[in-house]
Amino acid sequence: MSLTWSAKDHKNMSQPAAGTGQKRSRGDAGNKVTVVLGAQWGDEGKGKVVDLLATEADVVCRCQGGNNAGHTVVVDGKEYDFHLLPSGIINSKSTSLIGNGVVIHLPGLFEEGDKNEKKGLKGWEKRLIVSDRAHLVFDFHQVVDGLQETERQAQDGKNFGLCGSIGTTKKGIGPAYSSKASRTGLRVCDLLADFKDFSVRFKNLVRQHQAMYPALTVDVEDQLKKLKEYSERLRPMVRDGVYYMYEALHGSPKKILVEGANAALLDIDFGTYPFVTSSNCTVGGACTGLGIPPLNIGDVFGVSKAYTTRVGIGAFPTEQLNAVGELLQTRGHEVGVTTGRKRRCGWLDLVILRYAHMINGFTGIALTKLDILDVMDEIKVGVAYKVNGKRIPHFPANMDVLHKVEVEYETFPGWKTDTSAARKWNDLPAKAQNYIHFIENHIGVPIKWIGVGKSRECMIQMF
Numbered sequence: 001m002s003l004t005w006s007a008k009d010h011k012n013m014s015q016p017a018a019g020t021g022q023k024r025s026r027g028d029a030g031n032k033v034t035v036v037l038g039a040q041w042g043d044e045g046k047g048k049v050v051d052l053l054a055t056e057a058d059v060v061c062r063c064q065g066g067n068n069a070g071h072t073v074v075v076d077g078k079e080y081d082f083h084l085l086p087s088g089i090i091n092s093k094s095t096s097l098i099g100n101g102v103v104i105h106l107p108g109l110f111e112e113g114d115k116n117e118k119k120g121l122k123g124w125e126k127r128l129i130v131s132d133r134a135h136l137v138f139d140f141h142q143v144v145d146g147l148q149e150t151e152r153q154a155q156d157g158k159n160f161g162l163c164g165s166i167g168t169t170k171k172g173i174g175p176a177y178s179s180k181a182s183r184t185g186l187r188v189c190d191l192l193a194d195f196k197d198f199s200v201r202f203k204n205l206v207r208q209h210q211a212m213y214p215a216l217t218v219d220v221e222d223q224l225k226k227l228k229e230y231s232e233r234l235r236p237m238v239r240d241g242v243y244y245m246y247e248a249l250h251g252s253p254k255k256i257l258v259e260g261a262n263a264a265l266l267d268i269d270f271g272t273y274p275f276v277t278s279s280n281c282t283v284g285g286a287c288t289g290l291g292i293p294p295l296n297i298g299d300v301f302g303v304s305k306a307y308t309t310r311v312g313i314g315a316f317p318t319e320q321l322n323a324v325g326e327l328l329q330t331r332g333h334e335v336g337v338t339t340g341r342k343r344r345c346g347w348l349d350l351v352i353l354r355y356a357h358m359i360n361g362f363t364g365i366a367l368t369k370l371d372i373l374d375v376m377d378e379i380k381v382g383v384a385y386k387v388n389g390k391r392i393p394h395f396p397a398n399m400d401v402l403h404k405v406e407v408e409y410e411t412f413p414g415w416k417t418d419t420s421a422a423r424k425w426n427d428l429p430a431k432a433q434n435y436i437h438f439i440e441n442h443i444g445v446p447i448k449w450i451g452v453g454k455s456r457e458c459m460i461q462m463f
């Protein structure tokens with residue numbers, strides 16, 4: 001089978017035998033997939049965890065989101081940023097897959113690959129597979145994202161409450177997923193099939209957006225010329241993602257890793273709506289964004305910082321708008337990888353982590369950035385929310401309620417010791433161990449890794 005996309009290839013791909021009576025039992029589901037997901041509001045250190053696991057992976061996949069993600073990987077002192085490419089592409093022995101659930105901005109994709117190649121990323125284009133079902137983000141989607149933000153900003157302070165700005169990354173994510181949901185979007189397979197048809201549909205899509213946003217100007221011919229050029233560079237990478245995944249799951253044993261982007265509290269269904277992104281960043285997104293049957297999901301690792309951060313707008317119950325928040329921001333270098341915005345900072349919120357676990361069924365937690373807490377005199381952890389003085393038993397759906405909750409905290413003494421050189425559990429001070437045990441017991445999920453620094457080595461593995 002050729003690596004190059006062509007409709008003819010489909011009939012040569014393996015698939016369940018049709019009409020032969022061959023049945024696959026539910027116990028014979030093939031290889032298990034490991035999924036890494038953000039458990040808070042993003043930027044938990046997913047890139048670092050994926051990089052660690054990717055050293056042994058055969059296939060590393062992105063299932064949702066677009067280049068709104070910003071994942072940092074530090075290898076041999078060199079820092080790589082990934083936005084659309086799976087961070088696992090750093091492992092030169094693995095293949096990377098961008099699944100159907102991802103929205104792809106082609107100029108962004110190539111710019112990112114080329115930039116990382118200059119830093120030392122080798123042969124990424126030959127090791128990248130792109131699903132033909134993935135939707136495209138066009139430049140005008142990004143412009144519309146900006147226009148929508150401006151429109152929403154104009155509502156801010158006018159008592160429109162939740163209609164106010166979201167603080168998006170302006171990468172066109174919301175508008176591209178809107179095109180997908182309204183069934184006018186264009187996919188990779190459309191770009192690579194008949195370019196005349198694609199051009200007609202592209203022009204219609206532009207017209208639709210201009211009808212909604214009269215200020216939107218698009219040089220359609222120039223866009224089409226560029227898209228044609230990108231399509232030729234993209235063509236060798238494109239495959240039917242469903243068949244590729246089926247083969248990976250049912251062929252020879254393969255280690256498959258899914259790298260979640262964004263995070264549980266930014267999930268379009270479960271997050272702090274409407275201050276969320278436009279995809280499912282929880283475990284279901286791995287199934288729908290790659291064509292993985294639920295029975296093939298194996299370990300689901302949730303990534304959480306030892307405190308909490310959030311970029312953009314929206315409720316944040318444990319936010320510390322004081323010296324504590326500033327210390328976390330500066331010590332943690334809490335600046336967005338994609339937008340360069342300062343991240344808002346606060347104490348760890350276990351209500352959120354328990355909620356994220358309910359949805360994702362974590363089998364282990366990676367607790368990152370413990371080292372940032374090394375200088376604290378005391379450390380607080382949010383354990384419950386109260387409304388009108390009464391504990392509420394759940395994470396509220398309504399943002400007005402979330403804005404108003406009062407957080408109940410547990411307070412721990414700080415360990416006031418540098419943990420950055422710790423490489424095993426026993427290297428950690430007893431007070432840090434106590435803090436970690438409390439978190440583990442409260443969420444009810446074992447902590448598998450503890451992060452004490454940026455690089456690969458700075459990760460204590462518990463089991």
Ligand code: GDP
Binds near residue numbers: 047074369451452453
């Ligand atoms: P992601 O979006 O979840 O992949 O996370 P980001 O890359 O946006 O942000 C996490 C930041 O924390 C990056 O700068 C990482 O290099 C850094 N980081 C990850 N784990 C640790 C850790 O354990 N300690 C410290 N000090 N930094 C870490």
Ligand code: IMO
Binds near residue numbers: 042167
């Ligand atoms: P990673 O994968 C942190 C936030 C944006 C904004 C909201 C909607 O690096 O953890 P969008 O551009 O998606 O429409 O923005 O979601 N957001 C993130 N915040 N980390 C991310 O990804 C994010 N992806 C989106 O700041 O508030």
Ligand code: MG
Binds near residue numbers: 042043069070337
């Ligand atoms: Mg990030």
